[in-house]
Amino acid sequence: MSTAKSTAAASPTSTTRARPSDRSRIAKLLNPNSVAVIGASDDPSRIGGRPISYMRSQGYAGKIFPVNPNRATVQGLTAYPSVAALPETPDVAIVIVPASAALESVTALAERGCAAAILFTSGFAEIGPEGAAAQAKLVEAAHAHGMRLIGPNSLGLINPCKHFYGTFATGCELAFPKAGGVAIISQSGAYGAHLMAVATANDIGLSAVILTGNEADLTVGDMLQMVVDDPDTKVIMLYSEGIKEAAGLVAGLEAARRARKPVLMMKVGRSAVGSAAAQSHTASIAGDDRVTDAVLKELGVVRVQTTEQMLDIARLATRGVYPANNTLGVITVSGGAGVIISDAADAVGLPMPAMPQASQERLLKLLPFAAPRNPVDVTAQYLNEMSLISTFTDALIAEGKYTSILGFFTYTGGVASIAPRLREQLKIARNKHPDCIFALSLMASRDLIRQYEEDGFAVFEDPSRAVVAIEAMGQFGRAFAKPAGLPAPIVGPVQLPASNPSEAAAKQLLASAGIASAPEEVCTTIDAAVRAAEKIGFPVVMKIVSPDILHKSEIGGVLLDIVDADGVRAGFNLLMQRGKTAAPQARLDGVLVAKQLKGGVECILGIHQDPVFGPVAMFGLGGIFVEILQDVVLHRCPFGTDVAEQMIRSIKGAPLLEGARGRPKADIKALAEMLSRLSAFAVAAGPRLQSIDLNPVLAMPEGQGAYAVDAVIEVTE
Template identity: 55%
Template sequence: MDFSTLDPMIRPRSIAIIGASDDATRIGGRPIAYMKARGFQGTIFPVNPKRPSVQDIKAFADVASLPETPDVGLIAVPGEAAIEAIEALGQKGTKAAIVFTAGFAEVDEKGAAAQARMVAAAKRHGIRMLGPNCLGLFNDAIGFYPIFSSSFEQGWPIAGRIGIASQSGAYGTHVYSLARKRGIGTGVVVTTGNEAEVALGDVLGWMAHSPDVDVICAYAEGIRDSEKFLAALDLARRNRKPIVMMKVGKSELGGAAAQSHTASIAGDDAVTDAVLNEYGVVRARNTEELLDIAYTATKRIFPVQNTLGVMTVSGGAGVLISDVAESLDFPMPAMPEAAQAKLRGFVPFCAPRNPVDCTAQAFNQIELIGEFTRSMVEEGGYTSCLGFFTQVGGSKTNAPKVRAQMKAVMKDHPDRLWALCIIASDEMVREYEADGFLIYEDPTRAVAALHAMGRFGEAFARVASAPPAAPAVTLPAKTPTEAEGKRILTAAGIPAVPERACADVDQAIAAAREFGFPVVMKILSPDILHKSEIGGVLLDVNSLDAVREGFSTLLRRAGEKAPTAHIEGVLVAKQIKGATEMALGILRDPVFGPVAMVGLGGIFIEVLKDVAFRRCPFGEAEAEQMIRSLKGFPLLDGARGRPKADVAALAKALANLSAFAAAAGPRLAGVDINPLLVLPEGEGAYAADAVLEITP
């Protein structure tokens, strides 16, 4: 996918401003004033039929009168005139447009129809169009400011290589303003408005390929074009450019998924979470964390196996840091015993395990900071190094000594992440940062940001396994019975428990004799998807008499609880003992398509919601990662003397299910396999119950 088509919009040599104003405080006037102030080296063509000049720049009556074709047109005129401006730019040969004008799809159906006409005009002329109803963008590296935000009245951007892509104009510039206030450089900001043509994925893709952007911040409310979005995330990962995203709002899974347990368990945005995790995008919980992570990522150090070493003058802070690291699964291995013994030789009452607490003795022997830190890095081998020095690091008497001690160690180990928690003046913080240190006041924020660098590193190093070959899938015309559904899944590589569909009691008795007791009996109907809810499942059926009685009981319950359902008989299956119950599922997300789920089976899946999701298709390695991410994984891994379950068979079934869902197409609305019985290691995994939901 070619994201460079946004170059004329974000890195232009010339711009036409339709609706240009001589008033530098108006929407059509601010961009000109900003570009003059920031020294835009390109050509500015104000378009205003009522004035010979705008802000001391020669103006033109219309686009057709322009002496040359501008790279981009900025549209700040209302209603129908905005659509006419797109047409005029297209006839002039312009290939990009930024539309401030509001009153389109965000308002009502009439506005949506007008927006559709605007998009049609843009596409007819090959124009990449940002907006409408957008705040605009800026690219400070070239002084380009087609934006009407008032945030620049408080100051211009700090030079830097962080890009901000935001669906909200106001919030995008809010993030920029907070970054500037914290001294963080954001060189380019793009807001997308209604995303009638250019979507968030386009902007992320442009930043992922831009040589001027190293780190990407994103604010998203919803994803409009999943193909572009996923291509952009993939490009950023391949180019080792971290994306930290605030994703707000809730995704609708669609009416067809209402009957699916898998879909209901997915909740508000579990699918979005899974997609972001797949590409190594770190999701920020708030703006503060968004900026913390982006700031830390500017160091461009992304450890694949990230470990945290902590040097502290406070035992209490060490406990706090350890708690936060444990909650994030951020490893803090202990220092080697020999190194601990050496440090006790310096200070017998120190705590050298990790966190390494040199105690307040550092006030008397400032060189202890250097000795302890060097030992922590060289003998502990940590990839992320956090020093907690609080006011000590900010005091006029001690700060120069602390800086000198820490700089000496950092100079010898530039491949590590170096962060300090200090309370200091802004001027002193800048001095530390100039040395190369990341500075935080709150150690919990520092730990979260350092942990994110390891998540990026793992994503950049990850090599996906090949998904299973796509099977040939022919779906039935409507939702099948359980027996037919399992037959389809078995053909796709998800084996089922031995079973037989029985139209009468004699067939049920023959099936029970063949499988041996005990057996399971279930009502068989395409209209009853969740049989246990009507008493349609009988376990531990142990005799021929019990089979006869069970057959009659199931038919009676179906008649009472689902009188309109079409009944095809009873399913008799071999009852398997000693298995771990798991659940597999497929839901069809309206944005990202088929998504697979794995979790603990039986009733636990809806009670505990211990599940993992991933977009289909994927290979067995990714399937096993999903399984191992479950909190209940120890149940499969031999916890409390249980035999280890056949995780390999479970992973294979999950990967095969993902390939089946991807090949089945949009008529496959959902799949629920619960339980999937996972036998001890080497004995396989078998679907005991399955529902396929088919869109007619």
């Protein structure tokens, strides 16, 4: 199911300007055959000199055209006084000029036919409104000729596979990254370069490092699509401070999932302080973090909290094994380590089922004092009988059917008298089962760890870190295996009122989308209320009707258990009096008389207009489950009934709907239909819709439907 259209329509942060969409131009950023450096410096330590120095030292095979009107040569290369003087049109340009000269350079490059430019230049949107206006002119000049821009205020772009270093990141002086399959995309230049340096220090090969800067043109979403298209990229790491264009990011993440390319994301700005810092740093909206979590989970992204987690998971993901039904089998030489691993697996929800009983008995015959259940402890006896390692490990996979194996060998795996024989035994098991995840927890020299890695094992010093990474492979596997969802219901055009509707008007509006409520009638006189109650049937509920009183219960505006005509008469007078007393300026449109439903489970369904992702649906049980326990689930709108039912069954209180302890089963099918229709209504209503609160919704016993008892709709006037 695709919701890009609805998200783009509803998100205030989505870019609405027309943008060139030629992906072949964008692809040249990663693999240019020629690059012009505007503002090139002869000094390799200056910002304008570093890209040239880096590319020449690393063997970039393309052409480099330095542009500097004051020099005939730059770092031994022929220099040119202007873009117009270049001997040919470069694929990509790096712009390193003052902000006052940037527009002239961008215009000249665009007119010359350059595909894309990387703007190091700062002093634009990050400094305020005047800078933002100047930045918009850069984009306009580029787009006039189809050129694309990274930045401004970008630290650049690197492709180690092609030795292209369009960056001035000084971390390259520590060590240039080796070519590999992991792409880094970061809104923060400095932190993205930090990720590059740490990945390089941990021997993780990189296919790209992209530091997006202000995202005046190309956004994180665009760069995500670029690396999805890149055959060298196998795994993607994202660092985000704020999402500037939700529709593009969602499209890129969906493309990555279809291509089976794992995406890890460090989305910062969870706290109020962090969120404020993100907005001031990137001039973008952080949004509700719970919504971000829900959207990333929906799209198969593994969200990480630390750089360590990101690198651990990325390193294991490059192995390319993503089991949808992930289970962990453990072979250990330490019972204590087995307990630690079991606790870690339980904490992240990674199943560790026991070995089959027959297998346990067979292994005990081989080693009577082993612990064969899972974790499987071979004890120190393996030092005397090294073949136990391959025998027990093979049994874990062949008989236990575990999709992931973690071996704990501590420092013994790095000891010269043991390591060669241990590697040999582990490789025997590894070669028999190439489709299984193999991770080891051991201590060894960097060279020996590299040998284990070359044998096909991911090595972790801390077994708990290995467990977190292994569990993430299952998340990717489930995301890649997820079938296409059912389509969302079709809801016709929704005409929202000019201001917040009353409860009755809100229910009428929702009824057009097939969202049912109990039989009811708005009455303006006592006699009309009595006739309505007698027609509907007692008992009834009576509520004050006013578009200006959204929370009626707070002023005593709801009366329950009205059982006869006298009660209706008294109730009508009481409600009108309470309305006039509590809200003298409010418009009073009468009293709502409704059938009082009993026997259902109270639920809450809602819509929230998220500033980043547009309308987001919420489901939970009513009462304390929402107010105190916060047992709710969120999902981007719109979605089909299959997703709605998954949402309903995912909350902790779901057993109350499923017939726990002899309760009648609730009509979950009807509830899912209502939730799905509400999600479609929210998208059809457009960005003026701010929120919907259906609280309570009564989920009646199975086969008897679900009904909105109260409805509040808030709109932007």
